[in-house]
Amino acid sequence: MDPLSGAGPRRARGRLGAASPGARAAAAPWARFSAWLECVCVVTFDLELGQALELVYPSDFRLTDKEKSSICYLSFPDSHSGCLGDTQFSFRIRQCGRQKSPWHAEDWHYNSGAPVSLQREPAHYFGYVYFRQVKDSSVKRGYFQKSLVLVSRLPFVRLFQALLSLIAPEYFDKLAPCLEAVCSEIDQWPAPMPGQTLNLPVMGVVLQLLPFALQVHVPSRVDRPEHSPPKQCSHENLLPAPVVLTSVHELDLFRCFQPVLTHVQTLWELMLLGEPLVVLAPSPAMSSEMVLALISCLQPLKFCCDYRPYFTIHDSEFKEFTTRTQAPPNVVLGVTNPFFIKTLQHWPHILRVGEPKMSGDLPKQVKLKKPSRLKTLDTKPGLYTTYSAHLHRDKALLKRLLKGLQKKRPWDTQTALLRRHLLELTQSFIIPLEHYMASLMPLQKSITPWKTPPQIRPFRQDDFLRSLEHAGPQLTCILKGDWLGLYRWVDGRRFFKSPHFDGWYRQRHKEMAQKLEALHLEAICEAQNIETWMKDKSEVEVVDLVLKLREKLVQAQGHQLPVKEAALQRAQLHIETVIGSLPKDLQAVLCPP
Template identity: 80%
Template structure:
């Protein structure tokens, strides 16, 4: 067993292996030790899976009221996992109690609830979290031979302190229409006594494809903001990534929108507009921007390696040459610290370049730079 490190990505295999492990297959990094039975978790809300997916995508505050910590935790984790491969960037508490330090913050009515999914079991929360916009009340999760009774969407005003029936208490109106074919397929699976893990796989694939249909246009657009490789020259700072303009992105949807990969109809534009205001968009954009910046850095290092450094140095002053040494050193450190996507060979060549440049300088400067 190998504990994953910070640089490992869920669902991927680590690149580096120890010598004694070379004969073994590369270990797979699991996002979680516990693989959720998604179908069992979502059984009572299958017909509302579209709504729940949208609420999670938009990072809406949700309370899950359950009869036990197990059900509460499983439902919260199922909800947070339904956006894969998009990372859920909001907070979530699978089991929240009145003793938690944020209790006051979450129950106060003087400010809007935070972007978080909270799982609770204490009936006391029905009253204290009544002001939250979305409350999912579920009963015990039981597997049966038939589709369990589906909870209804109800108005928040109907959330009573005592004897609150299972349901989704919200005034949220979905942007997209329900996918009736998914429900039919799952129903058929129940009738044919299909194993729960197969049903879960169907459900997971549906959610995955839905998320991908939503995210692919964003990925295409953000990729177009990357400067062209020919614009990257060795002796100038790499060009800037162009800013993400929401309206420009919206214009691309007519020809390259989710409709190309998803049959679901609805107000996709409205969904994107709401998504732009969510922490999930912010998290996705920051991550992509960071990756693109690192890619630019890597391409710049490669451009430096391919340049004729001796020719560049001919008409340069000592100040300019020393400045280049310091900048290249800084780039090397950054490349190693940030694990930039650069070949080790490239980094070694940059190191040799630095030595070559220092070697061309007067001895006193060489001494200073070697000790710097």
């Protein structure tokens, strides 16, 4: 069974977390469930232990002790937050070096079509939390405190928050049977296929409720950045109209950035350069939303630095991130405990936001302040940094957004304006890099069938910087400022030292190398003179050609090379022709019975 295809027999299941012996023998149990989620956790408050892991489903999913501890501490708001009622937020933790499960071998099937910013995380887990704290006299401590947590390697914050808002209230009322039913339904979902609209039924007849459905469009690499909402598909008469999510990941950017609108471009620059930043917010919800909004500023460029939407003093990386013996790491931390102001005073950039406040009918903006003023635990909201932005502020956009707020323009329209502005900034910055990188690709006419393909020329930073004079961002963006300085900053070529450049360059070089291999394979397939080539070649050289052709075929058939099926068939004929020219004993070695 293809672990991501959704095909194969239904897995038998008994009580919560149990499975039949036959199901356990399957090649990839829980494959369809794991295409979306790694596991579901329930975290409760124990009077003796504090936060404790009450349940993991499926029960045979293995979490390390460190992962369990992190999930427990990060699933409850900090005591300073004082969150009563229901709260949703998210966190991100490192996987602890465990080998991948069998179904993860098919990650490429999804990743090959997904935008880089939406690919599965290879080394981190996302935790999507629904926390409830309400007064309960039947509990010794006087409060019911529990979190339902979805653990996934997919950055689908909007989808999983919507899913939690459906299932968590039901779970808190009905507990284990409800969770078992929901997981059974998720185990029937089709895999997340980029570019397709999927219907994901949840909360069905098992709960004796009218079933809901989440209709989502998983974007693909070829989608326009702002695609239109998907058309609603036809449904059975028994199903109500679906809850339509036009995006699985995009936040309400304008709502998140309301208090920092005047500093959005400065924050975009800090994100682009991979600068360490602490976001101190009054609640995990505000903390995680602000961090996720900040890292989304760079789309379609992948955010390659570390980031933690919600981080506590109990995190296993606390000492690593707070040490003063070395420079702060390239990470964006979202915190709620004021203790971090004192602990992280040496960090170059700290953004403190409070509860949303209005100045008249406009959102009150945080002020730009020097880090030297960050001395006490009751410091006022502000962006504490010595960084000076390279680009001039787009006053026209700011005026338009604030005017739209006064006129009660729809929030999704406000978000679209802000997102388009950030997208134009990122694309203007990246396009010169893309053009220069393309110039390093060997010409197609230099690729010949029977010679090793030429190499991609090295990226020379000085050559690129010289190219900016006639092919820089000023050609595609009306925004004025020191674009050149943004690439190399005063203390060295800052962007080129950032994880973002390294991640972008590795991805583009990999894609170009695959294209080069594909062009070489096509040149071999289209060659008409293979017999002529073999005349003066030794048996060793001929056998080497067979092995290399087979290797290229395996790569191409594994979708690692963009080659047409007809070309692959011609390559197979070439292999058969070459093998047929060899002595019988070698033929037997190369084509064993």
